[in-house]
Amino acid sequence: MNKHFVLNSKVRIASQTNGKHHFFGYYGTCPWNKNETKLLVLETDIIDRLPQKNDTARVCVINQETEQEEVIGETKSWNWQQGCMLQWLPPYDEQVVWNAREGEKQGAVMFNVRTKETKKISCSIYSVHPNGIEALSLDFAYLNKVREGYGYAGVAEEDEKEKGIYRINIETGERRLIISLESLKAYKTNSQMNGEVHWVDHLEYNQSGKRFCFFHRCKTKDGRFYERLYSASSDGSELRLLLDTGMVTHVAWKGDNDILTWGREESALVRISAKGGWLKYVLPIYHKLGISKFSKGILRNRIIGDKFLLIDEMSGKWEKIGEGILENGHPSFSPDKKWIITDTYPKKHWRKLILFNPNSRKNIEVGKFYALPKKGDNISGSWDLSGMRCDLHPRWNRSGTAICIDSVHEGARQVYVLDIENIIKNNG
Template structure:
């Protein structure tokens, strides 16, 4: 059996239930601009709990252009929640921001974020990243845009955001003159490893490698890419989604695999594949008839994988013909178990408390009738879903400029931070959940 609390909550005869809890919520002030962090996969708080990372923009939504600027900075939670901008960037999107994140393995307070550069000779021309030291004010430029940094801060994993803009627009970066024609599965591009101390880079797995790894027929004429790259707490192993399609305009045509491998690209392991028939490829199919969130609710979707610990991964995925929140053991012939089978019935952005994996934080996509999203915490031990908030999402916000809640834990597991537009602005909110996770 997988060594996790879900064995208790999902035991036959155990009564699962949903409870509502009213938790204190605070909107971060930060001035008259709009603010958001982006993704769900990292904590915006620094180790002391005083500083909270964010992006600052002049508008709640706008089409992305290569010249659209966002301030990069942090809120000082012990000094009036003042937003301190440390730089600006034009390498960002509404879903992930500029991949702003703390370098926790470094001493002091250092952060990293993506930016555009004048270096057109770089591997990804015109794109890079900056490391900023809050204590010294020193800024160091890196030659590649990052996707995620290892917990020990020794390396980052990098991809071509121009390619993502073609294959999965919501998480890519727009470029002047683009989008461009791309090779379907090139041997000279894929996931790069960037040494954060030396700046040296290496291609550790190519798209051609992925196409040849347990290939299926649907890959032959498809364009390939990767997303949702995550590194385990020990910084020794990574996971990612390998995706491919013949029709990038319609996300319901995306095909998915969950793969893990060592930090140097060795030891690649296939945990799940959702290859399936695609009637949408018919010539008379109308992608405009697909609802905004139909893709996220697809019965074939693999999405939002995240490490529970060094050997287990949670993901929304189909397994053995049934789609649920699943916990995967990262091992050859590793076991897979459904989490909260009767309560966690929709795709969401899930993560475990950094101090106790009993608590699983997640959200839902907007309801098609009410346009509300639910924020909740699931008790893995007792099988209880605590709904801690409902937030309206204006239906006019579509795929590229939508505002998912993307809930993120603070470092002690007693508060969470979300992005939301329920008050007519794109802002960040901190919710005190200590009455749930702090109870013993």
């Protein structure tokens, strides 16, 4: 057994990068092109601090046949958790897009890997519509101010007086505010969303692009976070509040109609907290100690009812997924929607990669990986819970046979591909 990782006997792992630090970023976005001959990654020189305004990440394409790495661009608009929103544009064969700033101005770059043509876009992108023309965005400077580690250092806030969700045309750069923060604050008002700091994030289109989901988050006066899950039509209309229990994190669409999220049911304890009972004082301690983010999912479930919920986006009704089995992590559905791949937060510096079948409730440990990099001046025992941490952030290939992860188990931040085809075949 390798002392830094343990693999399921039916799984093969292949390192995609070496040398300097590499990663892709968030889960749920496929780093492969359509025929899976090219893989997108970012290359960096640092690992032990949050990126500052002058830190550059190089955008690279790895040829899956020759294993050669080609630098196709660079960016100063990036973070450890979501990278630079690097992704293939539909139809996922030649065009790549990523966020990059000019001076302090937010923007993005389109690059054609065949013709080598580059086109600059006058605004940043968050989630790209399946038509490859439209996208959703937000103010990454404001996001960095209210939630450091998810926005970008060194970019200036946009001039608009109102913050919120923008709909942009990638080809023309035209941008329009479709949902404002002020409208969300006033929507079905909740006394617990009483803080002055509000923001939106985790914008994600459904499979057809007709609707998208997002989080509205608020830092309350007692230092907690209160979070809501919404959906809306692609133009910002037909707003639906899907979950309003104070805690929601990590989402994945299952086709067009269902949203998987790690969230909180409306338990008796939550109702007591909302009415000002004793839990009102216990929950802030729970959050401030960090238990709310990094504790075991099963522990959270037993205390206040956190679990994976599959929400019908039309009716708002939900069903529990993997209750008593799965923990908080970064989930996504396989292309055929039969499997969920997810990870865990570290326990004793180890992260797990989990494959779960919702129908059979079969839970398969694909592997576990050591969560601390090689020791250095700024690498402490709590590094894997910090803003520099390296979550596995599992991502499916387009065939549903392999998973791409970021990991530090060999000492540096690198990108790996795990072949899980044998598990899929043997478990239906």
